[in-house]
Amino acid sequence: MDDSSILAWTDVDTVETISLSSLDIDSCVDTPDQVNQICLPPELLEKIVCYFDGKTLLKFKQLSKTCNDIANNALRYNKLWKKYCLGEIPKKYLIDMFTKQCDKNIPFESLLESHYEAAYKKWIQWQNPVFKLTCIGQHNFLGLNGVVKIVCHELDVMIVFPNFMYSFTVTKNQISGKYYVLSGYSENCKPGELVVLNPRPVINRESRANDVFITCHEKHSNLCPLHDSVYDRHDGNMRDNFIGKLVDVDMNAYTNVCCWVRETWYEWHSNIDSNVIMGHLCPHLSFILFTSVIHGLIISRNQINSILIHGIFKDTCIISHSWLKDKYSGTSAIYMYTNILFVGTLNGFLLAYRLRCMDDLINLKDRNMLLEIKLDIGQIIMFDIIDFDDVKVLVVAATNSVLWFKIE
Numbered sequence: 001m002d003d004s005s006i007l008a009w010t011d012v013d014t015v016e017t018i019s020l021s022s023l024d025i026d027s028c029v030d031t032p033d034q035v036n037q038i039c040l041p042p043e044l045l046e047k048i049v050c051y052f053d054g055k056t057l058l059k060f061k062q063l064s065k066t067c068n069d070i071a072n073n074a075l076r077y078n079k080l081w082k083k084y085c086l087g088e089i090p091k092k093y094l095i096d097m098f099t100k101q102c103d104k105n106i107p108f109e110s111l112l113e114s115h116y117e118a119a120y121k122k123w124i125q126w127q128n129p130v131f132k133l134t135c136i137g138q139h140n141f142l143g144l145n146g147v148v149k150i151v152c153h154e155l156d157v158m159i160v161f162p163n164f165m166y167s168f169t170v171t172k173n174q175i176s177g178k179y180y181v182l183s184g185y186s187e188n189c190k191p192g193e194l195v196v197l198n199p200r201p202v203i204n205r206e207s208r209a210n211d212v213f214i215t216c217h218e219k220h221s222n223l224c225p226l227h228d229s230v231y232d233r234h235d236g237n238m239r240d241n242f243i244g245k246l247v248d249v250d251m252n253a254y255t256n257v258c259c260w261v262r263e264t265w266y267e268w269h270s271n272i273d274s275n276v277i278m279g280h281l282c283p284h285l286s287f288i289l290f291t292s293v294i295h296g297l298i299i300s301r302n303q304i305n306s307i308l309i310h311g312i313f314k315d316t317c318i319i320s321h322s323w324l325k326d327k328y329s330g331t332s333a334i335y336m337y338t339n340i341l342f343v344g345t346l347n348g349f350l351l352a353y354r355l356r357c358m359d360d361l362i363n364l365k366d367r368n369m370l371l372e373i374k375l376d377i378g379q380i381i382m383f384d385i386i387d388f389d390d391v392k393v394l395v396v397a398a399t400n401s402v403l404w405f406k407i408e
Contacts, residue, residue, distance in 0.1 A: 042070050049074040054084035054120055081116035089123050093338040095254045095294050097122055099199075100152070100337075100387040108254065122387060126338050131352060131371045133394065136170075137181030137404035147397040150384035151197050153212050156184075157386065157395055159402055160195045164188060165213075170386055170393055170404070179391055181404050193217060194246055199253040200225050216249045216260075224258045226251050227271055234260055234269055248298075250291040257293040259312055261285055266298060268312050280315050284308050289334040297336070305330035305346075309362060318362055324351075333397075335383035340370065342394065344380025349373070350396065377401050 040048075049057060049071050057080065061071045074080065085094055097119045098111070106115070141147075141161070149160035155170045167184035189195065193215040201212045214225065224234050244263025251258030259268040263286040267279040282300075289307075290299040298310040307323040310316065324331055324345065333344030341361065343351040352371035355361050360368055377398035386393035392407040 042066075042073075045070045046074045050078055050080065054081075054088055055124065057084075058121075058124070075113075079113055079116075081113050081120055082111075084120050085116045085123075089120070090339075092294050092296075093123070094119060095252065096338050097387065098254060099252060099294070100154075100385065122392075123338065125392070126340060129370070132408040133371070133373065133405040134408065135403060136179050136393070136406050137168075138401060139166075139168075139181070139183070140401045141166075142400055144400075146399045147382050147402065149195055150382050150395050150397055150402075151195060151213055152384045152386050152395065153197055154388045155386060155391075156212070157384070158195065158213050159397070160189065162189065165195060170391060172391070179393070179406055190215075194249055196249050196251070198225055199251050216246065224251060224269065226253060226256060226258050227269060234258070234267070244286065247286060248288045248291045250293050252293050255293055259291060259293050259298070261288055261291055261298060266310070266312070268293065278313070278315070280310060280312075280317070282308070282310065282317055284317075285310075289331065290336060292336060295336055299334050301331060307331055320362055323364060333380045333383050335385065337385045337387070342383050344383060344396065346379050348375045348378055348380060348398075350375055350380065375403065377403060 045067075049060065052060060057071055061068045098106075098115065101118060101122065102111075102115060139159075141159075144161040144164060146161070147159060148162055149158075151158040151160065157168045157170070159166045159168065164186055165188075166186045169182045169184060170179055171182045172179050194217075195213055195215055198211055198214040227234070244265070246260065246262055248261040249258070257268055257270045259266055264283055265279055265281050266285065284302045285298070285300050287301045288298065289301055290297065292298075293312060296312045296314075298312055300308045300310070302308060302319075304321075307320045309318045309320070324343070328349050328351070329346040331343060332346045333342075335342045336355075339355045341353045341355050341364075343349075343353070343364075345351070350371065350373050351369065353360070353364055354368045354370055356368070375396070375398075377396075378400075380396060380398055382397035384395045386395065394405045394407055396403045396405065
């Protein structure tokens with residue numbers, strides 16, 4: 001909100017003006033006695049609160065119990081959290097958070113104020129200038145040929161290997177308040193299966209549980225949960241000049257888009273016009289680091305460790321030959337969540353950057369760095385994020401081990 005904004009009102013005998021900047025909310029947070037200087041009727045303050053931006057409202061709530069009550073009353077009768085989210089957070093980042101935090105992918109028009117409130121507060125937390133990581137778990141896996149996928153849903157995590165899947169749950173100790181990682185079940189994977197998160201989980205008729213994790217198959221027709229009619233089947237057949245096995249799949253119900261990536265090409269599909277199939281041919285898709293239809297990006301690596309950034313919907317490809325400094329040996333893992341880029345390196349560095357524009361992704365800048373730590377697990381090969389309830393966890397996989405870091 002512009003601090004120069006002026007609000008005016010009329011009293012019975014006088015006309016006065018108040019500048020929101022004159023309230024100096026930042027300096028008042030630690031000195032509640034100063035609130036006594038603001039002698040206005042609560043009904044009027046409620047109207048003023050409705051002109052605040054989200055950050056100002058959160059600070060105003062901290063001034064005193066009276067200010068907290070006034071803000072809560074304004075929130076009760078006005079959809080301020082939705083207004084803050086739609087006005088202050090880019091839509092793709094909002095979708096990113098809703099995908100992680102909502103029990104199911106509820107249509108935008110059905111989201112409640114509580115959903116928007118949780119998303120806005122999470123957004124503020126993610127904008128901290130630095131990150132502090134606390135390791136809450138480590139699991140070692142030997143002889144399984146490396147992690148091929150990490151899939152997070154609420155507090156549940158599926159670690160996928162070429163032939164096995166292991167489930168874990170991040171759990172809170174109700175006495176100490178600390179989080180720990182609890183092992184779950186394991187099951188076999190069939191050759192050629194790619195495990196992904198079901199964007200529209202439905203009740204399994206046999207187990208009565210949600211089909212949260214689903215598989216996409218290499219050789220036969222891919223029936224996408226987003227577009228599951230017989231006419232919207234994504235068949236996975238090789239097209240002219242497009243060859244290679246299936247290496248990644250991503251889909252999102254909020255955007256109504258899915259993307260199927262093979263070694264030399266990708267195609268994306270949408271229900272907006274199911275007859276239109278958009279694709280891109282590229283010889284550098286066999287080593288995929290990150291695929292996101294929310295961000296509209298596929299990021300891959302070539303044989304000389306240059307980074308290629310593909311615009312899914314723009315049929316573009318940008319190559320960066322010197323993306324990281326030499327001391328990091330090269331990029332081996334990437335994950336983007338909201339406006340934060342996590343990078344894992346061949347020699348075990350874990351990095352995080354704040355992205356403010358596309359150039360910040362193409363040309364990484366030291367001034368945007370949020371985190372740099374060296375892990376003793378060797379090459380980092382995979383990431384995913386838990387962002388649910390009051391906990392944020394970064395799941396980091398190496399060839400034979402997985403680490404769980406709680407983000408403060």
